[in-house]
Amino acid sequence: MTRTNRRNLLKLGLAAAAVPALPGLLRAAPKPRGFAPAASGWRSFELRSQVRLAAQGATQVWLPVPAVETEYQRSLDHSFTGNASEAAFVTDPASGARMLHARFDPSTAEPTVELVSRIQTRNRVVDWNRTSDVQEDPAVLEAALKGSSLKPLDGVVLERAREITQGAASDREKIAAIYAWIVTNCHRNLDTPGCGPGDIQATLTSAGLGGKCADLNGLFVGLARASGVPARDIYGLRVAPSAFGYKQFGANSPDVTGAQHCRAEVWLAGHGWVAMDPADVLKVMRAETDRWIKDPADPLVAPVNAALFGNWEGNWLAYNSASDVTLPGADGALPFLMYPQGLNAQGRLNELDAKAFSYAMTAQEV
Structure with missing residues (x-):
């Protein structure tokens, strides 16, 4: 290489170093580093x-x-x-x-x-070690125990709910059993259009326990209601990246046209409405890496599985329930x-x- 060429190459290198990294373009996405939403500001x-x-x-x-x-x-x-x-x-x-x-x-x-x-x-966090005399309108709780067009609470839904919650002594134990059953037995189907139709009877039968958030969190809600625990879907949209590096948990660009996501919550005495999202656990297992993770105890999945039973990150907004x-x-x-x-x-x-x-x-x- 001639002296002139070396001088030109050095100039190019210095010029490149002076150009700031553009967010989302030259900067690599952070790798997941655990998942533990904590109380936060607005x-x-x-x-x-x-x-x-x-x-x-x-x-x-x-x-x-x-x-x-x-x-x-x-x-x-x-x-x-x-x-x-x-x-x-x-x-x-x-x-x-x-x-x-x-x-x-x-x-x-x-x-x-x-x-x-x-x-x-803001982040939503439950403290399982503290309880209060939180109250809710009885009409709201009654509505959260009813079936809907795609959430029948009889037939196969009721049968499966009874199987899953057999031996559970409290509402919290019932919800823990349902959450664990969905994470262990269901899966995210990448071919399901959008967020899925939300037909929980089909999810349990013809869909082979597969689907997306409206199907999987919808099934969680239906099984909870069939077990006598008030529960409801919350339909919304991801609006920002996850602070914990999980690409599946965030809107990773300003374009959020396809970032719809529904979550769930249950009413537990002493805690009020508590956040739940087993569908996002399954999303990490199926789509966070090129490998389909089948074990909820996998190091990438375990903190998500634990945290989404009661918490969620405030990079998502809710439309309605x-x-x-x-x-x-x-x-x-x-x-x-x-x-x-x-x-x-x-x-x-x-x-x-x-x-x-x-x-x-x-x-x-x-």
């Missing part, structure tokens, strides 16, 4: 859900609105813009799900609407509302095909 996020459609006659759009106000989430503001002829925030009176409903005239060349939600979240949701202006009901919904002269739009729909969702911490 984090603020802005979520933008934008729909831009081709004209197809009279059109309607329904966008889920984060409407869960709890000790782990609170809303700051919700607003919308667009060219809808009518648009308003509405609440399904039966399920309690909140949504933005927009109508567009047939003459609208490019129906467009954007929903902007500003919310705060509703089932059998009625969309105003549409026939029939949805088993759950977690994705944008649309209807035009050609029929219902496919919420699982964001590009064809078409919609996009972005999130940023503010």
Whole structure:
């Protein structure tokens, strides 16, 4: 190599060293280092859900609105813009799900609407060593013991619940048995579209104990209810990376269009509503590495398995805990509302095909 070439190479090296690493581009993702969410302060996020459609006659759009106000989430503001002829925030009176409903005239060349939600979240942590006289509305607990269209509480669901919880002396023991049974016997099916249909009877039979979060956490909720323990699904969206390096637990870019995830919670006397997420344990086992991990005691899985029985990380927001949701202006009901919904002269739009729909969702911490 000549002296001139060496000088040029040195200049290139120094120039490259002076360029800052771009987040998410040159910096390698952190490796998992355990998983132990702890009590934390509030984090603020802005979520933008934008729909831009081709004209197809009279059109309607329904966008889920984060409407869960709890000790782990609170809303700051919700607003919308667009060219809808009518648009308003509405609440399904039966399920309690909140949504933005927009109508567009047939003459609208490019129906467009954007929903902007500003919310705060924080880690959710249970202290099993402390109890309190926490109370809940009896009507809320009663609703969390009922079946739904895709959560029948009789037949195979009831039979399996009785088998799993046999010998359990308390609600907490029942829930521990159900959680452990799902982690040990079920699996994440990578071929299941979206978050899964949430048909728990099918999950126990024709689906061979496989599915995604709506199926697996939905099964957890159904088995809990069939065992007499109030439980409910919580439908939401990941909005930030996991602080613990697990790529499957976070939204790893500002684009969160496909980052929907539902969780679960159960009511336990002395603790109130307690976080649960066996589906994410199974997600780590199946998808965190190229190897399908079958043992919950695996070092990568064990801390997740322990922590998600009672805790979750605040990089996720909740839309609602509703089932059998009625969309105003549409026939029939949805088993759950977690994705944008649309209807035009050609029929219902496919919420699982964001590009064809078409919609996009972005999130940023503010």
